[in-house]
Amino acid sequence: MLFWVIAAILTLGASLAVLLPLAGGPKRGSASSDHDLEVYRDQLSELDRDVARGLIQPAEAEEARAEIARRILRLDNADPAAKTAARQPSMATRLVATAAVLAVPLVSWGLYSQLGSPDLPSQPLSERLAKNPAESSVDELVARAEAHLAANPTDGRGWDVLAPVYLRMQRFSDAVTAYRNAIRLDGDSAARQAGLGEAIASAAGGIVSADAQAAFEAALKLDPANPKANFYLAMGMAQEGRTEEATAGWQKMLAALPQDSPWRSAVEQALAESAKQSVASGVPAKGPDAGDVDAASSMSPQDREAMIDTMVAGLDEKLRQNPRDTEGWMQLIRSYVVLGKTDQARDALNRGIAVFGSDSDEAKKFTAFAVSLGLTATE
Amino acid sequence: MTRKQKRLSVIAGGLAFLGAATGLTFYALGQKASYFYMPADLTSASLQPGQRIRLGGLVEKGTIERGQGATVAFSVTDNQKQVKVTYTGILPDLFREEQGVITEGTFRQDGVFVADSVLAKHDENYMPKEVADGLKSKGVWQESKK
């Protein structure tokens, strides 16, 4: 509302700037020759001053004076034409005046209605952050925490609170930094180390790297029963193809976990999958397999989504670069089917066929495989 | 000299001056303009020995060797050919592996390009314009479709 009032006032002011000179009483402008004369008069007095100072010789000054005088004479000759009175305002001039006055509000309001966003208030950051936390979005809360931490970078508790939030928001590298800061400032704890490991692994698309492994192992040193660390370490083994050790790890967890632990079902599914895996094929997993997908389904929804997406996308990308990977294509197709993304699975199938040629053995193998998953190539 | 002759001589002098300036400008353009090449263009380019050129491309991964003092050697590639480049001096802040660079200098007898300036100025896509155009025309690099 305030905005419209200001806009109206501004428009009014601008229109007045056009209207007032047009509406004022009759003006008699000075003829332009008067202005010229003023300049030449000044030139003459300047000449006199220069002579008085001895800057120019009297003879030169005389010549210059004659020249300026000639300019003045020329003015007088040219003048009568210029001095004619202004013409009476004609119909045309009135029309122009009206159009000009109207143009200001019309053009500005017309154009602004196309370009502007009058309903959108200004949103200075400090104001947004000062809002009641209950009304703030997660992003704003995080930003507030970030601003606080930027000002007090040694607040370990702040980092500790923020780190899991980052993890849930899938800002994995920020989560890594936050966990590291929390550990540096507030010391080790199993939860922090396990969180750090999870953040590192998630940042790497779910792969439990040596860094992540080190973090999980540090967590276990502090709390040998930490489920997250145990679970991921086993997963790391599974990723390396050490299925038996992974299975052993998960089984040990299962025995130790309390009945109501949220990790139970995750471990059970991981176990079931690894059993299937070791039967189905001896090859080490290159991308996400159904086991990982199922294991992921027991994680928090955000974690799961992130993990699956990054892993599948990673595999997809790898296949675009090295397309002649039969096993890879089959994994990709299976992943999409498990995720319920039938269209993408079909797309992957077609791409795989296209790589090897539709008559090739591989193509036939893909088709058969797809049929076994309940998928058909593009009709 | 009559007034007319005087005026003519002034005009002639002015024209001679302008002619000389024009001649100098175009001579300088021919001599001092340096051409831009990508490594794969070099086979078809006929370079005079010691001719200054600008060589652009990507810094090939794993080729940066820091030698004695401030001398650095690296390869510039357009993913078709590579050229070995040595440079003594401070590399720009934006110099990185697999990023576009433009080097300016001459070829040594042994085919190594001795650069006296290395530029890594670029737009927000981390790619100098010339290098980006060159790579695009070779089909090596596509603009990200974000």
Place this chain on the structure above:
Amino acid sequence: MVETGHFALVLAFALSVVQTLVPLFGARMNNQKMMAVGGPVAVTGFALTALSFAALAMAYATSDFSVANVWDNSHSLQPLIYKITGTWGNHEGSMLLWVLILTFFGGLVAAFGSNLPATLRANVLAVQGAIGATFFLFILATSNPFARLNPAPIEGRDLNPILQDLGLAIHPPLLYLGYVGFSICFSFSVAALIEGRIDASWARWVRPWTLVAWMFLTGGIAMGSYWAYYELGWGGFWFWDPVENASFMPWLAGTALLHSAIVMEKRSALKIWTLLLAILTFSLSLLGTFLVRSGVLTSVHAFATDPTRGVFILCILTLFIGGSLALFAFRASSLTAGGLFHPISREGALVLNNLFLTTATATVLIGTLYPLAVEAVSADKISVGAPFFNLTFGPLMVPLLVAVPFGPLLAWKRGDIFAVAQRLMAAFAAALLAVLVTALFIDGASVFAALGVGLAFWLICGALTDIAVKSGFGSVAPGIIFRRFAGLPRSVFGTALAHLGLGLTTLGIVGTLCFGTEKILSMHAGETVQLSGHTLRFEGLYPAQGPNYSEDRGRFALLGADGSTTAVITSSKRSYPVRQMTTTESGIKTIGFSQLYLSLGDEGTDGSVVVRLWWKPLVTLIWGGSLVMMAGAAVSLMDRRLRVGAPSRRRKSAGAVPSASLP
């Protein structure tokens, strides 16, 4: 507040259209009321643009990321000063600054133009309005700084770290004040062409605007040069980069204009040429804007590129340059020629100045545009750099600089070159002495270096001679000398100061280029290095944390003769996490007029750091000289003859045409 700024911008556009059409129509119909509209509208337009700019700056200062432009170029952790300067550190904001300055000059003409004839004033404001209208339209159509984001992001993408520097706070506004200031000269020229009437008085009315624009452009270029010098860490002060050339060309043409307008004012000669120069100067400003803004060049000025903008500016360029030149061709023949003069005279010297300056402008223009033209017709990419400009621009400048001291001493109409040469004997002797001293007493000085120093001293002493001769030194009694000196017109001091500044800049350039030394080496902590008699010890790298960056500071101790530390110089590598960019902050120690300059390179595996050191003798004179030139322009501006008032009715009724002075 943001939307108020947006609305004010749209309103300013509407007013600029009115400002174009109504006064133009009024001048045509000789309707005083319509002509009078120009003034209030121009002032209001400026107020609205200023409001709009203030709104954007406010959005930057308060990190309002609901404005897309702020989100793109700012970050909540930036220091407040860089938040505010970030307003014009991007395409949209800098264009808004451009029109702000344009309307500012329009407002100035409206406010202080009461001494101008009504029709001239109306036409000037109309042309000014037309330029404004096209640029407002450009901003609204292609580069609207007030585009909004909903929902607003919570954090911005940070300003390009290279631009997070105080240099950015000063450089663009100064440069634009210069660039855009020449729009007034352009408007005066086009207005004169529309009226078909131009006299010596015109030159006097344009002169203050030329001086203002030239002064700011000088400052802007010098500031930009110093900024590049210390911020880019290459130790160079001028790179002949196309963007630099884009600002240098209007300066050269503007300098020519400044001089030819003197001839026009005094002798009513060179009228057509002066008009053309005024048009060309602003055209080169527009060309510069086009080259920088359209992104046809790639350069250190890392602004965004967008072809639609380029095409739009190209249209503006064609409209104004083509239109004004067509008008010029159409009208020029109807303008009368002015006074005659002998080749050896003040006029002749100024014509020579113009000849050299415009030719130099042309070579810079060719060198800048040639690569674009070659790329357009063939696929070849070439670059034209310092070697080209040294070969063409240098030879053009040397004779011009040699001739400078003669100019102000020559008489109008017909001068006596031998008398002038005699008066300059002292300056010549000083220059010769400088050459000899340089050649004999400074190690490694080449003939060129010695001559360069001589040339600089020739300019400096020549400028002093000018003042001395005009004070009557050597011809009148000492008491009178002082009175004369005090009574000299300010413009005489202005000229002498500007020429003196030119000499100082020349001395700085020669000193840096010919006597500078440079070393690149890799250093371990504790090692010392010698450079041109200075001993530096590398103390080591220390990490430090800035508000929105982290840095490794290399500390260097400057050692005195007894081995004690006399000064500490730090150079650092900064890393800005948001843009994942690294910048080098050079370390500079000023000793007298010279500087010790060092910049850090990469860290080696063995803990050593590559360090590049320069000794830059007299380098500060390059920019100090520019400041003196600016001071010259400022002093000239204060000359009383530029304050010619409006004709008063009383004097007019007295009918006092000074008939006594008629021949």
